[in-house]
Amino acid sequence: xxxxxxxxxxxxxxxxxxxxxxxxxxxxxxxxxxxxxxxxxxxxxxxxxxxxxxxxxxxxxxxxxxxxxxxxxxxxxxxxxxxxxxxxxxxxxxxxxxxxxxxxxxxxxxxxxxxxxxxxxxxxxxxxxxxxxxxxxxxxxxxxxxxxxxxxxxxxxxxxxxxxxxxxxxxxxxxxxxxxxxxxxxxxxxxxxxxxxxxxxxxxxxxxxxxxxxxxxxxxxxxxxxxxxxxxxxxxxxxxxxxxxxxxxxxxxxxxxxxxxxxxxxxxxxx
Amino acid sequence: xxxxxxxxxxxxxxxxxxxxxxxxxxxxxxxxxxxxxxxxxxxxxxxxxxxxxxxxxxxxxxxxxxxxxxxxxxxxxxxxxxxxxxxxxxxxxxxxxxxxxxxxxxxxxxxxxxxxxxxxxxxxxxxxxxxxxxxxxxxxxxxxxxxxxxxxxxxxxxxxxxxxxxxxxxxxxxxxxxxxxxxxxxxxxxxxxxxxxxxxxxxxxxxxxxxx
Numbered sequence: 001x002x003x004x005x006x007x008x009x010x011x012x013x014x015x016x017x018x019x020x021x022x023x024x025x026x027x028x029x030x031x032x033x034x035x036x037x038x039x040x041x042x043x044x045x046x047x048x049x050x051x052x053x054x055x056x057x058x059x060x061x062x063x064x065x066x067x068x069x070x071x072x073x074x075x076x077x078x079x080x081x082x083x084x085x086x087x088x089x090x091x092x093x094x095x096x097x098x099x100x101x102x103x104x105x106x107x108x109x110x111x112x113x114x115x116x117x118x119x120x121x122x123x124x125x126x127x128x129x130x131x132x133x134x135x136x137x138x139x140x141x142x143x144x145x146x147x148x149x150x151x152x153x154x155x156x157x158x159x160x161x162x163x164x165x166x167x168x169x170x171x172x173x174x175x176x177x178x179x180x181x182x183x184x185x186x187x188x189x190x191x192x193x194x195x196x197x198x199x200x201x202x203x204x205x206x207x208x209x210x211x212x213x214x215x216x217x218x219x220x221x222x223x224x225x226x227x228x229x230x231x232x233x234x235x236x237x238x239x240x241x242x243x244x245x246x247x248x249x250x251x252x253x254x255x256x257x258x259x260x261x262x263x264x265x266x267x268x269x270x271x
Numbered sequence: 272x273x274x275x276x277x278x279x280x281x282x283x284x285x286x287x288x289x290x291x292x293x294x295x296x297x298x299x300x301x302x303x304x305x306x307x308x309x310x311x312x313x314x315x316x317x318x319x320x321x322x323x324x325x326x327x328x329x330x331x332x333x334x335x336x337x338x339x340x341x342x343x344x345x346x347x348x349x350x351x352x353x354x355x356x357x358x359x360x361x362x363x364x365x366x367x368x369x370x371x372x373x374x375x376x377x378x379x380x381x382x383x384x385x386x387x388x389x390x391x392x393x394x395x396x397x398x399x400x401x402x403x404x405x406x407x408x409x410x411x412x413x414x415x416x417x418x419x420x421x422x423x424x425x426x427x428x429x430x431x432x433x434x435x436x437x438x439x440x441x442x443x444x445x446x447x448x449x450x451x452x453x454x455x456x457x458x459x460x461x462x463x464x465x466x467x468x469x470x471x472x473x474x475x476x477x478x479x480x481x482x483x
């Protein structure tokens with residue numbers, strides 16, 4: 001995951017209409033889309049809303065002029081745990097249906113149910129739509145902008161300050177992590193190398209974890225001391241300047257939000 | 272163990288968010304008051320370090336690789352369960368919003384599972400076992416193992432309540448898998464604690480019983 005850090009941030013630094021859009025709007029639109037698809041009860045209506053929201057996602061992704069492969073690559077990295085949970089569904093009954101019809105019987109008495117396959121596909125649609133909007137958000141918004149936007153939207157300054165610092169140092173530790181990995185490789189040490197005794201490998205990994213812990217703690221001490229020197233106190237916070245929204249941004253936000261809310265309500269109420 | 276969006280219905284997800292927010296508020300109060308000085312920046316930088324620790328490939332006996340959570344380690348070293356809550360909340364926020372690992376609506380549940388359970392089981396498991404058997408590293412091992420195992424059990428129960436994964440297979444699957452991964456989390460927690468006690472004993476909040 002840490003290797004993608006730079007790639008994600010590089011995409012976020014590109015230029016396009018979506019990239020230039022105020023981060024508050026992107027944050028709220030992504031949140032609205034995710035809440036809408038999650039809040040819609042498990043039913044076949046999820047397909048309809050999923051298609052509508054995914055079309056919105058594709059339109060925004062196309063406008064951002066990012067390559068489709070960037071999206072697919074990130075999607076593949078996120079999917080495993082969700083796919084494991086979804087794939088398992090087809091073999092079990094769930095409380096959202098009353099009657100189950102067996103469509104296939106496998107050895108060891110394992111049965112595949114039609115309703116469970118449907119439920120699994122509903123979960124998949126919900127999952128992919130939510131993840132897509134997160135990918136869109138983080139591929140088009142710089143991390144620092146996102147934190148400032150969250151602050152402008154009312155996130156308490158304790159969080160904007162800590163998140164701001166954490167995001168800054170994640171890159172420092174990503175570099176450090178890379179150097180540690182290089183150091184391991186130059187010594188021909190691979191934690192997954194099965195020819196080495198297991199206990200030995202675990203010891204080495206344990207020491208590496210301890211080292212990263214100490215080094216990040218020491219970095220924290222240094223940062224904290226230097227902040228104190230510059231007048232840090234209990235009332236300090238991340239500086240977030242005022243940034244009025246442009247008229248076009250307000251119109252876009254109102255229209256997109258209305259689109260998401262209306263399509264959710266209409267699909268929910270439609271018999 | 273990062274539950275994705277849609278696997279817990281909205282209503283239940285909100286309940287976990289409320290529980291998580293209570294613990295986050297307590298953790299903020301801890302970072303402000305309980306350490307000798309207000310050290311929020313320090314914990315923020317440490318959270319970035321834990322993020323890097325989670326990126327490390329960790330060998331699992333049957334050949335695949337796993338990842339550490341690190342909540343127990345943070346809680347043990349900094350001497351408070353809230354250290355685990357604080358650090359993991361930051362890590363999960365970044366993982367959820369930037370990487371899409373763990374959902375937004377279910378983030379409350381993930382914070383409860385990994386941060387709250389990890390921190391509390393890690394810290395109190397460590398102090399309790401250390402008082403009984405007297406060996407700090409064995410205590411760290413058991414606490415690290417238990418923090419992960421109980422997190423996984425809770426995760427299984429939450430998915431079962433949500434109706435998106437039946438209880439028994441979840442308990443067997445997630446529980447058994449993490450019972451094994453937990454041994455490694457425990458082993459590495461103990462190993463890292465040993466290194467920290469040797470190199471920087473002053474970092475440890477409660478160094479008694481930890482000897483290099």
